[in-house]
Amino acid sequence: MSFGSRRTVPMIITFLVGMVMFAEYFFKMPYVADVANMMRNFGIVIAAFALGLGAANLLIIHGRHIRKRTPKQWYFSAWLFIVMFTFIAVGVGFTVNAPAYVWLFENTLTPVSTTTYSLLAFFIASAAYRAFRFRTKEGALLLISGVILMLGNIPMVGISVPGISALATWLLTVPTMAGLRAVLIGAAVGTIVLGVRAFLGQERGYMVGE
């Protein structure tokens, strides 16, 4: 397939699918909803196939690490295979609702996920330590607002220092909210323009700009 048609075909598909979705959302037209649903189902099927591609990617990359005994990596890859195939065997053998699978899930994945999430507490502290420095005007503002917000959320300080909780709430609901809404409006307009660009075949970044 030539480079031109490799670009043109996805653009035509994007345009046609986009037109159907556009028509379904804004207009009451017979059959359009059915076509749109069919396209959504296509999307689900394609995503399911893609999951297979993801598994293949894992097998290829980590299989290579094990074969080559990549230093500081191969034993993690081997462990990945053990866990992956255990889950597949138990899931396929007993179904994903079976007590064995649920036990496996709740005693391996759940605690590991919670641990990963809890890392955030330490990372927030170290990030805040670096960001909240009185070096620039912006840094000073961040430091002052951060301190007010933190103190305002401590019940003891809220009682002892009159007005600090109200100031913390004001900081969150007025200046912060105003800034966030500006970002949201900008992002919404940006999303529309990106969509229109993709519609017109102008958004070609994901086709490497050709």
Add this chain to the structure above:
Amino acid sequence: MMYEMGQSRRDYGVLVSGRIFSLISLILISAAVLLMIRRAKQGKVPRIRRLAGLDAIDEAVGRATEMGRPVHYTIGWASGGLSGSMAAQILAGLSVLGYVGELAAKYGVKVITTVSQPDTLPLHEEILRLAYQKQGRPDALAPDSVRFISIDLYAYSAGVLGEIEREKPAANIMIGPFWMESLLFTEAGFRQGAIQIAGTARTSQIPFFVATCDYTLIGEEIFAAGAYLSKEPSQIGTIAAQDMGKIFALILLLSGLLLHAFGNPVTKLINI
């Protein structure tokens, strides 16, 4: 729109009621895009401000080349992938990946992309393949450049932390929708001394990026990234259309504020 009990929406024939104002807005913004593309094609290319975060990509890849260490790229985790509500941010992130891939191919530096959504995996692979092909170095693309980690957010986060720890990238570029993993990745990148460029339109994660990264793209800037990096006049024109859309939103805001202040039921007008 708040309708009282028993009150039904008016019938607008073939148009879906409650979405007519959205349709009008979409038509106006689309018209602005078309107008700006046309003007750009006539040679009237609008001047747009520099985006430091995107300009710094060259510097980041150059630094990775000098240090002989890889570039890490991720578009983050997004539930639903290309079919979900974060699809636009995913596409914005993929647009920048093409540019990073071209630079990496040009300078001979390894690029590692970590993927969470399987439906974007073929896109990652194709984008990098095309980028290396465009630079005339298709063989230089490492077979393990695109690494699928996991569809689960926590497994993906832990996997990427491991990749950053082991591969020690000199540049960490993150553009797309991000959730709790944003801070985990940037802190991991910081520990490796990587230059970090991040961008997202998810307002809850922007503060983490601003606090921890060298350069941050905020909200709409990521949607302009593909057009900005392409340097094509017609695409640059669409960025100006984006600004026109913002002016339109601003006019709406002010009109709504005034109408509301004077007691006019502006919501009825907008929710037709």
